[in-house]
Amino acid sequence: MTVEDMLAAARSTLDRVDPAGAQTLQQEGALIVDIRPEANRAAEGEIPGAVVIERIHLEWRLDPAGSHRLPQVRPGQAVVVVCNEGYASSLAAADLRRLGVEATDLDGGFRAWKAAGLPVQEGPSPAVP
Known part of the structure; x- marks a missing residue:
């Protein structure tokens, strides 16, 4: 199995959302979870209201x-x-999702959110320990 195979398998279980869809879900009470490293958040900003959880702590x-x-x-x-x-x-x-969480992901990631002109705040916010 290659990483591309793993990615395809993962995505086959998700109903991925575009930036506007993610913003709508957030407004309806969804939790936006930013797993990007601190350096990326500092350089590019963050989605307002997102919870920062480093990937190592996510599950x-x-x-x-x-x-x-x-x-x-x-x-x-x-x-x-x-x-x-x-x-x-x-x-x-x-x-x-394997843990039972109603999870999906943002198609195109933070960079798609920012390119769509959606709100961005300066980062980095501290990650949840």
């Missing part, structure tokens, strides 16, 4: 049955995972 902080779950994560809440361009986020969202 621990969003596991519906986990003791390390973030308090703002509600059962059944939609989660949109965001990376730079929408590759790592697809793999991460597929992993979250």
